[in-house]
Amino acid sequence: MTATTKMNGIAAFNKALHIAMEKDPKVLVLGEDVADREGGGVVGFTKGLSTTFGDDRVKSTPIAEQSIIGAAIGAAIGGYKPVAEIMLMNFTTVAMDMIHNHAAKLRFMSGGQTSVPMVITTLTGAGAQTAGQHADHLEAWFAHAAGIKVVAPATPADYIGLTLSAIDDPDPVMIVMSMMTLFGPMEVPDDQGPIPLGKANVLAEGSDVTIIAYSSTVLTAFQAMPKLAEAGISAELIDLRTVSPWDRETVLESVRKTGRAVIIHEAVKEHGVGAEIAAVINEELFGELKAPVRRLGAPSCPVPFAKVLETAFLVSVDELVETVTATVK
Amino acid sequence: MSAGGNRMTPNPEQQVDIYRRMVRIERNDDAIRQTIKRGRLQMPYYSARGQEVIPSAISAQLNPDDTICTIYRGIHDMVAKDMPLRPLWAEIAGRVDGTCKGKGGPMHLTHPESGVMVTTGIVGSSMPIANGLGWAMKLDGSKRVSIAYFGDGASNIGAFHEALNLASLWKLPVIFVCQNNRFAEHTRYENGTSVDQISKRAAGYGMPGYTVDGNDPSEMYAHAYEAIERARSGEGPTLLECMTFRFLGHVFGDDDKYMTKEEKAEAMEKDPLPAFRARLIADGHATEEQLAEIEKKITDEVADARDWALEREFPSTDELKRDVFEAEIA
Ligand SMILES: Cc1ncc(C[n+]2csc(CCOP(=O)(O)OP(=O)(O)O)c2C)c(N)n1
Numbered sequence A: 001m002t003a004t005t006k007m008n009g010i011a012a013f014n015k016a017l018h019i020a021m022e023k024d025p026k027v028l029v030l031g032e033d034v035a036d037r038e039g040g041g042v043v044g045f046t047k048g049l050s051t052t053f054g055d056d057r058v059k060s061t062p063i064a065e066q067s068i069i070g071a072a073i074g075a076a077i078g079g080y081k082p083v084a085e086i087m088l089m090n091f092t093t094v095a096m097d098m099i100h101n102h103a104a105k106l107r108f109m110s111g112g113q114t115s116v117p118m119v120i121t122t123l124t125g126a127g128a129q130t131a132g133q134h135a136d137h138l139e140a141w142f143a144h145a146a147g148i149k150v151v152a153p154a155t156p157a158d159y160i161g162l163t164l165s166a167i168d169d170p171d172p173v174m175i176v177m178s179m180m181t182l183f184g185p186m187e188v189p190d191d192q193g194p195i196p197l198g199k200a201n202v203l204a205e206g207s208d209v210t211i212i213a214y215s216s217t218v219l220t221a222f223q224a225m226p227k228l229a230e231a232g233i234s235a236e237l238i239d240l241r242t243v244s245p246w247d248r249e250t251v252l253e254s255v256r257k258t259g260r261a262v263i264i265h266e267a268v269k270e271h272g273v274g275a276e277i278a279a280v281i282n283e284e285l286f287g288e289l290k291a292p293v294r295r296l297g298a299p300s301c302p303v304p305f306a307k308v309l310e311t312a313f314l315v316s317v318d319e320l321v322e323t324v325t326a327t328v329k
Numbered sequence B: 001m002s003a004g005g006n007r008m009t010p011n012p013e014q015q016v017d018i019y020r021r022m023v024r025i026e027r028n029d030d031a032i033r034q035t036i037k038r039g040r041l042q043m044p045y046y047s048a049r050g051q052e053v054i055p056s057a058i059s060a061q062l063n064p065d066d067t068i069c070t071i072y073r074g075i076h077d078m079v080a081k082d083m084p085l086r087p088l089w090a091e092i093a094g095r096v097d098g099t100c101k102g103k104g105g106p107m108h109l110t111h112p113e114s115g116v117m118v119t120t121g122i123v124g125s126s127m128p129i130a131n132g133l134g135w136a137m138k139l140d141g142s143k144r145v146s147i148a149y150f151g152d153g154a155s156n157i158g159a160f161h162e163a164l165n166l167a168s169l170w171k172l173p174v175i176f177v178c179q180n181n182r183f184a185e186h187t188r189y190e191n192g193t194s195v196d197q198i199s200k201r202a203a204g205y206g207m208p209g210y211t212v213d214g215n216d217p218s219e220m221y222a223h224a225y226e227a228i229e230r231a232r233s234g235e236g237p238t239l240l241e242c243m244t245f246r247f248l249g250h251v252f253g254d255d256d257k258y259m260t261k262e263e264k265a266e267a268m269e270k271d272p273l274p275a276f277r278a279r280l281i282a283d284g285h286a287t288e289e290q291l292a293e294i295e296k297k298i299t300d301e302v303a304d305a306r307d308w309a310l311e312r313e314f315p316s317t318d319e320l321k322r323d324v325f326e327a328e329i330a
Helices: A009-023 A049-053 A065-077 A089-103 A139-143 A156-168 A216-230 A248-258 A273-288 A307-313 A317-328 B012-037 B053-059 B075-080 B085-092 B126-140 B158-169 B198-205 B217-232 B261-269 B272-282 B288-310 B317-321
Strands: A004-007 A027-031 A058-060 A081-088 A119-124 A149-151 A173-178 A186-189 A201-204 A209-213 A235-239 A242-244 A261-268 A294-298 B067-071 B116-120 B146-151 B174-180 B209-213 B238-243
Touching: A004 A009, A009 A027, A009 A049, A009 A156, A027 A065, A049 A058, A065 A081, A065 A089, A065 B116, A065 B126, A065 B158, A081 A089, A089 A119, A089 A139, A089 B116, A089 B126, A119 A156, A139 A149, A139 A173, A139 A242, A139 A273, A149 A156, A156 A173, A156 A186, A201 A216, A209 A216, A209 A248, A209 A317, A216 A235, A216 A261, A216 A317, A235 A248, A248 A261, A248 A273, A261 A273, A261 A317, A273 A294, A294 A317, B012 B053, B012 B075, B012 B085, B012 B217, B012 B272, B012 B288, B053 B075, B053 B174, B053 B217, B067 B075, B067 B126, B075 B085, B075 B116, B085 B288, B116 B126, B126 B146, B126 B158, B126 B174, B158 B174, B158 B198, B174 B217, B198 B209, B198 B238, B209 B217, B217 B238, B272 B288
Parallel strands: A027 A058, A027 A081, A081 A119, A119 A173, A149 A173, A209 A235, A209 A261, A261 A294, B067 B116, B067 B146, B146 B174, B174 B238, B209 B238
Antiparallel strands: A004 A186, A149 A242, A201 A235
């Protein structure tokens, strides 16, 4: 048995950066407040890095999101592997040109002559009453753009494994970090290595229905599992881990077995990632399905402030249990 | 502000080299327009006729591994940077032998061997990326420089302001070269820009800024020299606002009604090409025959590139799946 250490997502991500920077001197970190002089990040993601690896490799930036992503793109074309932090996912909107028109497209537009091996990390998620402009899950925007991969870890071990792979990837990768996945400590193998991008994780095996989740909703699904078991439902739980490209094989194999699927994400349901997954399941397994594929996500409204509204905005454990139960019936 | 200290003037050989680059731009531009007119080339074309001096005087002082990030109106910048014309033409014709296998086209040319790293169709976007290249050069411990070319309209976009601030803060070896042709698409300079000189904006970011006669090769050379020296010696970025005029519409086919006849005629009168040619001869830096020979060689080079490119194959549709990521997509 390998030794483990209890840590939360923040410490895990921090450990991944330490490992990557130690291993490869081309790995750089930049973003608002990331250096130790500025406290190593607002939640401490980058603590200790500038002290260990120097201010040249770990650079605090002005509040200038286009400039942050632009500098990362240029450094990536110039032979480095920058990890650029956009403090919160809503602020990626300010840098959309750099992310979508440049980072994601330069390899293709140059006919493969240049590549942009950079990582964008960004924090988000409802639950802390930050309301309209600080909590959106926008992963569908980036999943819809060709040329950038989107990763959404749910557990501390995955934070290490997926981050290591993202940094090593020859193309731009965005890591979406949900607030809800960051603070709960869990055991992490001391020798946790890279986890391949694009590979889902089957967290529980079952025979009646497949629940497909990622990021914060993996935790929602975890809580629903005992209740489903109590109701006599055998659910298979898949953590997608990578939203784009997503692991069709694992998902289709599971749904082929169970004949039923429920997809859950924190983002707004309409035009969300769940729609794509549901469509592919329908295309591939139409004759084998025992029930319509269902999706759960937020209503089409901005993230609200009042606790009662914010709670209603998020898919609850009970809602998931109800939907899964209705699907199996 | 004008550059102080000892002004560097190009020696006769360098002057002829600048002229060579200018002719290469002009002949190439002319050939592209003719070829579009004859229906043998289908592309959006943003001519830079009239702006030849700016990248020529700069490129005459750059090495192949110094980089440029340029814009849709940037073919002159690439030609000045010694990009080979055959793959350039194949790219604008959308052929598989183009620099980018026909996947970038005239607004997105890339050619790292010549130092052409990014060509963008998004106004203002060359600057933040040029910063990143400059950062990489600095980390490498090299003395290379990163040039960002852009227009006067681009200086009103947020990215310009963010990029100047960051470059100054990080002392990056970047030269911001604004080619002020006095129009942003159809908008006159004064209707879109709040200062009478863009160079004044440099002060707001703690870097030197100069307004330069972008049609005067010696003045352009001297200011570029100073900016390049500053960048190479680790002193940081410079903003050069290079005054010029584009002789043609914003895009090929545009009827340029937004320019007055008088200002256009005046600009044409000051066409930097014949003026510089006459000066080279008058100053005894080159003979008529020498220049004619240079021009002939370039005319042939351009014709060869065009004819070669138009004979190339189009890319296969398999290319849609390639270069999205390093590993082919399913
Ligand atoms: C962000 C963005 N907005 C608008 C456009 C459309 N557009 C293309 S060129 C142009 C004018 C730019 O003028 P300037 O920066 O002065 O450069 P010039 O074309 O004169 O070289 C505009 C508005 C664009 N390409 N990108």
